[in-house]
Each structure stands twice: as C-alpha cells, then as structure tokens.
Amino acid sequence: MENKAKILIIDDEEVVLDSCMLILEGGNYDVATEMDGTVGLKTVAEFQPDLVCVDLKMPGISGLEVLEKIHSLDPTIVTIVITGYATVTSAVEAMKKGAYDFIPKPFTPDEFRLIIRRGIERRKLMLETIALRREKEMLRENFAAIVSHELKSPLGAVKQNMFVLMAELSANINESQKNRLDRMMVRIDDLLKLIHSWLRVLSVDIEKVKENFTPLSLPPLIVKAIECVDPQATRKNVEIVTQIGAPLNPFDGDEVSFVEALVNIIGNAVKYSYAGSQVIVSASEKDGVIEIAISDQGVGISKEELPLIFGDFYRGQSGERIEDSHGLGLTISRRILEAHNATLSAESEPEKGTRIIISLPISSNQG
Ligand SMILES: Nc1ncnc2c1ncn2[C@@H]1O[C@H](COP(=O)(O)OP(=O)(O)OP(=O)(O)O)[C@@H](O)[C@H]1O
Ligand SMILES: [Mg+2]
Structure with a gap:
C-alpha cells in the first residue's frame, strides 16, 4: 500500500457519511461513500478498498449480509462495523463473522481516526504476510x-x-x-x-501424491520398507521386528511415496540405534485409525529437540554425530504423510530410545 489507503463507508445516514468524510479529510486516504448495501457491494468490486466501514442497520440488504459478501469477495479487506448503541450484540455477531472491529454511534473524530488507522495497519500486515508467503513459495x-x-x-x-x-x-x-x-x-x-x-x-507435491490414491493394505508396505532398510540393519547388527495386530482395514494412499515415508522413519530408527539392539515396527487399528509405531532402543532425542525434528531440514544432535545426515528424511516423510491425512508424533528418552507414531485414517468407505 504505497499509495493512499482506500476506504469505503456504507451507511444510509447522509450525516454519518459527511462527518466521516470530514474526519478523514487531510489524512492519506482515498475515501468513497455509499448509502445502500447493494450499491456498496458493487463499489467494493470496482473501487477495491483496503477497508470498508459498514452500518449494520440499513434498509434493504443487511449490514451483516454485506459483510459476508465482502469477505467472500476478498477476505483480506478489513471491515469495521458502525452500529447504534442498541445493536452492540449484533456488532459482536458481526465480529464473529470476520469483522475486524466495531465503532458505536455517535463516535468522536479521534475514536474514528484511531479505529481507521488500526484497521489500515491490519490490512498492511495481511498484505505483507501474503507477499512473504508468495515469496517463500x-x-x-x-x-x-x-x-x-x-x-x-x-x-x-x-x-x-x-x-x-x-x-x-x-x-x-x-x-x-x-x-x-x-x-x-x-x-x-x-x-x-x-x-x-x-x-x-x-x-513433494501433495496434490500430485493424492492423485494416485488407491485403497492399500498396510502389511505388505511395511514388508517392502523393511526390505529397503535391511542391508543397513544387517551391517549394524540391528534386528527389525514386526508386530501387526488383527487384520487392518485398507487406507487410501499412494504406494510408492508411502513406502518412501516408512523407509525414512525405519531407516532413522536403525541409523540412531546401538549395535545389537532391536527396532520394532508395530501396527494396530482402533476407531477407524491405524496406528503405526516405530520404536528403537537407540541414542534418543532430548526434550528440547523433540518438537523440532519434523521441521524442514532439521538435523539434531544425534544427526550431527553421523556424516550421512542431512535433516531431510523426516521433512519428506511429514509431507507425504500429511497428504495421506496422517499425523506424526514422537516420544523419546535420551540413551533409551525413540518411538515415532503415525496415525493413519482407514479408507472412508470402510469401518
Ligand atoms: N529414531 C531416532 N533416534 C534419534 N534421533 C532421531 C531419530 N529420528 C530422527 N532423529 C533426529 O531427528 C533429526 C531429523 O531426522 P531426519 O530423518 O529428518 O534427518 P537425518 O536423519 O539427520 O538425515 P537424512 O536426511 O539422511 O534423513 C535427525 O538429525 C536426528 O537428530
Ligand atoms: Mg533420516
């Protein structure tokens, strides 16, 4: 918003519109006014305001409806509700619907200027956040x-x-x-x-992964993943044990990427294990959710580090001790599992071991 901030005021009382114009005169604003909600909405589309003040009580289309339409048109437009004393409850209602703030009538010039300034600040922050997100992408x-x-x-x-x-x-x-x-x-x-x-x-494009979804049975995928990690486990003398409970329902997924996620997590369990220890891969189902747990008896992760391990490119202390560690495996796995609507969590105790838990919903037409 390098230029003047654009403000639209929609109120059926001419005197309110005039006084708002007067108060904002001389500020760095471009102000437009409308006396009717329907016309006001047209102006929103053409004028593209940064901020809209809407009177809640107007003849014809209601202020609340105007608010909703503005938000569906552009959720980043900041809206402020103008209301009489008697309608504070509906102002609260409006804020629940996404209005940024409200100002009761009658208001002083200072009150109005302040609320407008804060609203414009808010809009600036929202646009900056969107620009940053785009830049990151x-x-x-x-x-x-x-x-x-x-x-x-x-x-x-x-x-x-x-x-x-x-x-x-x-x-x-x-x-x-x-x-x-x-x-x-x-x-x-x-x-x-x-x-x-x-x-x-x-x-890892989540939408692309989802395009290949088919109903999958978990046990063969666990077998495949363990086969990939097996040479590494044999070299380290780590035994991988599977414990699969009663028959599991199928889940919707993309086989290749799901196995890749498992390989990364089971691979970590082996990589961070002590020689001669065991890695246990278990799976069971409860209330439509399959729980896959990968437990090791390895170096473990400290309490401070535990919340960070799923973050992008995070390489922990245990990783730093190993040359072949880049902090990528869990990032990839997390993205893939998120595409499967699965959640990841971790429990760990230094020097005792780590347990990574995947909670995976079964196919929607099962159970
Ligand atoms: N089972 C585990 N036991 C101990 N630490 C673990 C375990 N799994 C992950 N970590 C920690 O989490 C960090 C991130 O794991 P991640 O798999 O993303 O990367 P990495 O293993 O370091 O490298 P790579 O890119 O080769 O997978 C690791 O550096 C390690 O510190
Ligand atoms: Mg890894």
Whole structure:
C-alpha cells in the first residue's frame, strides 16, 4: 500500500457519511461513500478498498449480509462495523463473522481516526504476510530449479566422464590410484543422492501424491520398507521386528511415496540405534485409525529437540554425530504423510530410545 489507503463507508445516514468524510479529510486516504448495501457491494468490486466501514442497520440488504459478501469477495479487506448503541450484540455477531472491529454511534473524530488507522495497519500486515508467503513459495521453486539445473546436470556429466576415464585408464594406473578414483566416484554418488533428496523435499507435491490414491493394505508396505532398510540393519547388527495386530482395514494412499515415508522413519530408527539392539515396527487399528509405531532402543532425542525434528531440514544432535545426515528424511516423510491425512508424533528418552507414531485414517468407505 504505497499509495493512499482506500476506504469505503456504507451507511444510509447522509450525516454519518459527511462527518466521516470530514474526519478523514487531510489524512492519506482515498475515501468513497455509499448509502445502500447493494450499491456498496458493487463499489467494493470496482473501487477495491483496503477497508470498508459498514452500518449494520440499513434498509434493504443487511449490514451483516454485506459483510459476508465482502469477505467472500476478498477476505483480506478489513471491515469495521458502525452500529447504534442498541445493536452492540449484533456488532459482536458481526465480529464473529470476520469483522475486524466495531465503532458505536455517535463516535468522536479521534475514536474514528484511531479505529481507521488500526484497521489500515491490519490490512498492511495481511498484505505483507501474503507477499512473504508468495515469496517463500517462489524461493522454494527457484531453489529446486537451481539445484536441478546448476548442480545435478553438471555432476551427472562429471560422473559420466569419470566412468569413461576409469575404463580408459584401467590398464595404466596402479592400485592406489584406482582406489582414489573409486573414492571420488563414491563422493560424487553421495552428492547426487543428496541433491535428489533436496529435490524431493522441495517437490513433494501433495496434490500430485493424492492423485494416485488407491485403497492399500498396510502389511505388505511395511514388508517392502523393511526390505529397503535391511542391508543397513544387517551391517549394524540391528534386528527389525514386526508386530501387526488383527487384520487392518485398507487406507487410501499412494504406494510408492508411502513406502518412501516408512523407509525414512525405519531407516532413522536403525541409523540412531546401538549395535545389537532391536527396532520394532508395530501396527494396530482402533476407531477407524491405524496406528503405526516405530520404536528403537537407540541414542534418543532430548526434550528440547523433540518438537523440532519434523521441521524442514532439521538435523539434531544425534544427526550431527553421523556424516550421512542431512535433516531431510523426516521433512519428506511429514509431507507425504500429511497428504495421506496422517499425523506424526514422537516420544523419546535420551540413551533409551525413540518411538515415532503415525496415525493413519482407514479408507472412508470402510469401518
Ligand atoms: N529414531 C531416532 N533416534 C534419534 N534421533 C532421531 C531419530 N529420528 C530422527 N532423529 C533426529 O531427528 C533429526 C531429523 O531426522 P531426519 O530423518 O529428518 O534427518 P537425518 O536423519 O539427520 O538425515 P537424512 O536426511 O539422511 O534423513 C535427525 O538429525 C536426528 O537428530
Ligand atoms: Mg533420516
């Protein structure tokens, strides 16, 4: 709102309109007035005000109705209700319907100026919040584009060239040189994996995930996820045990992304476990909700950190101790599970272990 703030006043009493105009004269405002609700609504569409003052008691269309229509037209327009003393209850009603404030008649110039100033401030904040949100979205999209174009493709090309070079040189290099080249290749692969995860975080499109929803049975998906994590568990000598209760109803989901979410969470349980311990994956159903719990006996998470672990890119103390930790797994999982209308929660005790709980509603046509 670099220019004058636009204010529309709708009141059937000419004297009120005149006095409002007079009070606001000289302020940085562009003021329009209407004496009737229906005409007022037309003016809202054309004039696009930042703030509208509406008299609640007018002949014809009621002030409350005008309010509702303004909010459905543009919920960021700030509305202030003008009311007689006798109608304070309806002013409260109006505020429940989204009016920002109300001013009883008769009001003093100072009272009116103050309420208008606060209303305009409110509108400014709302527009700023919307602009920031848009900017954040754009940053996210631009970042994804930068990561994929500027990093992924050249790295892919480096890897391709390395392959060729290694084949050409194989006869002429010694063992230690070969080992060095192999290590470079592993590092490049790690980087490509990391970039892939970044892109995944930035591009999990909830609506797209929902498009592929079909009724799914949970137990086979748990089996698939455990298969993916198994090599890591074997290396660490961690045993993964499943405990699945009575038959579970199907849920609506996207198989590939749901398994990905499980792999991340079971993978964490293994990664943050002590060698020789157990990870238990259990599932049971109650009142139309499937509860999946992944419990480990690992390093645990402190009370301070626990509320943060599902946040974007959050890497905790336990993660910092491990090289292969980027704070991406739970971000991806949370997004995917949210698309499944599931909620995630965590309980943990340092040095004792962690339990991640997924509450997943069953298919709507079941139960
Ligand atoms: N089962 C667990 N036990 C202990 N700490 C955990 C556990 N699961 C998650 N955390 C903590 O939460 C943080 C975020 O987890 P997240 O899976 O998002 O990232 P990460 O494991 O660090 O890296 P990656 O991107 O490879 O998954 C971790 O850094 C770790 O500190
Ligand atoms: Mg992880």
